[in-house]
Amino acid sequence: MAIKTTKNLLLGLIVLLTILLFIQACKKNENENSGLLGTHILKKDVVKNVTENNQNVGLTATDFDITSCPPEITCISGGYSRVKIKFKDETSEQTLTLCLGTCTVFGNVVTLYGIKYKVKLEEVVLATSKVRILITKADS
Structure with missing residues (x-):
């Protein structure tokens, strides 16, 4: 009787793990954005290729500059985070310096490609060398 119960438990576990595997494989990454507009998470010096109006754009975060107040010091200001974001399309390359x-x-x-976009730095995580930016269409 114990062998039959063990077999049933193992079979149930295999079925459950298979279902979870399919659910995970079909789930889109919440940070994955294939278009230019919206939120992007960029890892330092890694190009993220996106598409806007059937045209490719490469996004790269470089030159992280983060300052903060040392633990035992009272600072007048709280510091800043600055990063450069490089935009490369098929005709040109531009770099913006963004700051928090x-x-x-x-x-x-x-x-x-002749369209203006506004870029906002939302977060800089030095521990993982990642930034989160938001890209929207600029007012004409």
Whole structure:
């Protein structure tokens, strides 16, 4: 009787794991975005290729510059995170410097294939060398 129960439990476990495997394989990554508009997570110095209007654009995060207040020091400002984002289309390459915190950035608009896009830095994670940016169409 114990062998039959063990067989049934193992069979049930195999069926459950198979179902979970299929569910995981079909689930789209929540951070995966194949179009240019929307949120993108970029790993430092790794090109992410996206498509907008059937045209390819490469996105790359480079030059991470992160400052913060040392633990035992009282700072006037809280520091900043700055990163460069490179946009490469089939005709040109542009680089924007984006910033979070107490810093100044002079432009956050990039023109790709004649269309202007606004780029916003949302998060910088130094431990994993990743940034999260949001790309929207700029007001004309």
